[in-house]
Amino acid sequence: MRKINYSFLFTAILGLSMLLAQPARADDFANSAVGRQLIDLGIKFLDDPGDFFFNLHTDNEDLSPLPKERNGSLRWNFFPTTLPFTWANLSAKVKIKNDSGYWPQIDLSAEYGNILALKAVKSSNDNGQEIKPSFTDYSFGATASKVMNEKTRIFGGVKFASVNMDVTFSTPVVLGDFNMSSLHFAVADTSFFMGLSQKTGDNCYTVAQLGYGCKYNKITSRLMLVYPHLELGLDIFPEGLLVIQPFLAWHWYF
Amino acid sequence: MTCLAYPLSAEVKIAPYYSLNFMDAVSIPTKGDWLFPLNLTNDLGLMANVGENNSVTGFYELKYTGPGFKKEEGQSFTDRTMDHILVFRDEQKLNDLYTLKAQLDYMREYVRTGADEVWGQGLYDFQRTGFGIFLGRQFAPELYGELSLQFHTILFPNYSDLLAEYQAGANADSSTGKQNQNVYQLGAYGKYGANSASAGIMLMNYTKQKIIVQTVQPDGTYYSGELQSDMLVTLNASREQKIGERILVVPGFAYKHKTSNQNFQDFATPTSTVPVQYVGEFYNYNEIDAVLPFTLLISRKWEYFATIEWDWKDYTARPPRDVNNVFVSGRQANDIIIWGTGFTYKANEVTRTTFFYQYQGETSNMKFEKYLPYNYAGYTVGINFNYSY
Numbered sequence: 235m236r237k238i239n240y241s242f243l244f245t246a247i248l249g250l251s252m253l254l255a256q257p258a259r260a261d262d263f264a265n266s267a268v269g270r271q272l273i274d275l276g277i278k279f280l281d282d283p284g285d286f287f288f289n290l291h292t293d294n295e296d297l298s299p300l301p302k303e304r305n306g307s308l309r310w311n312f313f314p315t316t317l318p319f320t321w322a323n324l325s326a327k328v329k330i331k332n333d334s335g336y337w338p339q340i341d342l343s344a345e346y347g348n349i350l351a352l353k354a355v356k357s358s359n360d361n362g363q364e365i366k367p368s369f370t371d372y373s374f375g376a377t378a379s380k381v382m383n384e385k386t387r388i389f390g391g392v393k394f395a396s397v398n399m400d401v402t403f404s405t406p407v408v409l410g411d412f413n414m415s416s417l418h419f420a421v422a423d424t425s426f427f428m429g430l431s432q433k434t435g436d437n438c439y440t441v442a443q444l445g446y447g448c449k450y451n452k453i454t455s456r457l458m459l460v461y462p463h464l465e466l467g468l469d470i471f472p473e474g475l476l477v478i479q480p481f482l483a484w485h486w487y488f
Numbered sequence: 489m490t491c492l493a494y495p496l497s498a499e500v501k502i503a504p505y506y507s508l509n510f511m512d513a514v515s516i517p518t519k520g521d522w523l524f525p526l527n528l529t530n531d532l533g534l535m536a537n538v539g540e541n542n543s544v545t546g547f548y549e550l551k552y553t554g555p556g557f558k559k560e561e562g563q564s565f566t567d568r569t570m571d572h573i574l575v576f577r578d579e580q581k582l583n584d585l586y587t588l589k590a591q592l593d594y595m596r597e598y599v600r601t602g603a604d605e606v607w608g609q610g611l612y613d614f615q616r617t618g619f620g621i622f623l624g625r626q627f628a629p630e631l632y633g634e635l636s637l638q639f640h641t642i643l644f645p646n647y648s649d650l651l652a653e654y655q656a657g658a659n660a661d662s663s664t665g666k667q668n669q670n671v672y673q674l675g676a677y678g679k680y681g682a683n684s685a686s687a688g689i690m691l692m693n694y695t696k697q698k699i700i701v702q703t704v705q706p707d708g709t710y711y712s713g714e715l716q717s718d719m720l721v722t723l724n725a726s727r728e729q730k731i732g733e734r735i736l737v738v739p740g741f742a743y744k745h746k747t748s749n750q751n752f753q754d755f756a757t758p759t760s761t762v763p764v765q766y767v768g769e770f771y772n773y774n775e776i777d778a779v780l781p782f783t784l785l786i787s788r789k790w791e792y793f794a795t796i797e798w799d800w801k802d803y804t805a806r807p808p809r810d811v812n813n814v815f816v817s818g819r820q821a822n823d824i825i826i827w828g829t830g831f832t833y834k835a836n837e838v839t840r841t842t843f844f845y846q847y848q849g850e851t852s853n854m855k856f857e858k859y860l861p862y863n864y865a866g867y868t869v870g871i872n873f874n875y876s877y
Contacts, residue, residue: 446572455528455530473568477512
């Protein structure tokens, strides 16, 4: 038979691998080099889980200005929030004033999200009673933008964001020295941001943005490519657990 | 930078400027833990041409400098800083020969020396406010000269007392100059073809910090009634030398001479109130810096670079210390050598990505390194990304 049945070959290789590979025990993995690095990262996460989730929430937001010919947009950030954290989110942006004369364009935006997987988590209080875990993620803000030339706009604005989580695990998550029995935090901050939006193709914009949070003195930077529907970007958090966070989002203009 | 100006009106045209610079690296010292330097700088500015001979520039910079090898004495490798800088400048062309610039600027720096410190509570946080006047003249097509006069006031809201720092055993270098002061600068700059040179005098008059003296004063302290005053004289020279169409070399040289009427009292233990040794003119030094950067244009998108720098700093009166923090004979001298190499990729006219490798080493006869490093070497490998419009 000349033609190779690739489907059969792939299934055979996968099955053989599963047959030959012994499932690693948790303590073997914890003592491995990769395991130790992950445990260190996990311990750093437990030092300030609110900061980690607040940085992830930033990926759900987009405060860059709407194209001047559009009136509004809906946006869904699918990575790294919906995937892999099941963090469903939706943000909306509406233009309330066009750019004309000395007046800038003004857009209002709002975002809301929730981690769906938490609904399946068994959570209990100190008395052993089952309680519902809670998570809220929302933000709202205003952006003013002004056209500088046919391809470039500068923008700036202010936003308020809040991320809260309250969950106590019935069974703690343990791996080596990493021991997570609960996550409780409430992080909220008002931030100022400014940036530049540049048309780099027929249907493509590049957005560069810097932000500064008043309460936590948090610096963020963003570089984003905006296509007709897809957005690819990088958020940079100099003091975050993950310094560079790539993100992928989908938007609809109307 | 592509500057397409936007006509706000018949007389006013505005051009924006934005720059994002991000550096991420790993530094491996010969002793101590690995460091993970990370620097992020964002600049946003607007330049407006108001009429034919006048332009106004507004500029904001937000800069984060993470841990890593430092060049300045008195800084620990784990120090992190966050700077907010705001500048407004007006440039007026008076006639064909003279240009006058006036500038207002504000800077706020936050410092974190430990992982658990919160921004805004750093001992060495400061804010600087001031203005400057710059008068330039085009003497000939290739010859330009400029005189400048600047005034700044620097406040350290969290810093308290120099003597208390000494008694606590903190390193004198980390607390040097960290007191409220007024700074006066007079400068001269000249450019002739590819050559440029500058000279400057900076006077730092402290508003509250008194001079530490050798004998106990009537009030029971070692402070005299005289206020601290420092002076820094700097001379710089450099040349941009093109070799053929593809090679650029820019040798540079700098000399610094610092004098201060501040002195030093050595307390043996952190809780001691009786000093064991007095050193006058403790902060006076001379410094020579030499740098030789080299750039080779490989193609339209690729560049190769290499650079080497030497810094020699010699104190005129300060003796070095041994590992037990005891002064020994001689005068403290610190020598730094930094060399680096790498490649830069220019994907388009607004982005540059640089891959670099750098060595930094310092040797000093100062052997007390409990708080700050003086004898070390290390390598840094990293990537730098720049987006500029």
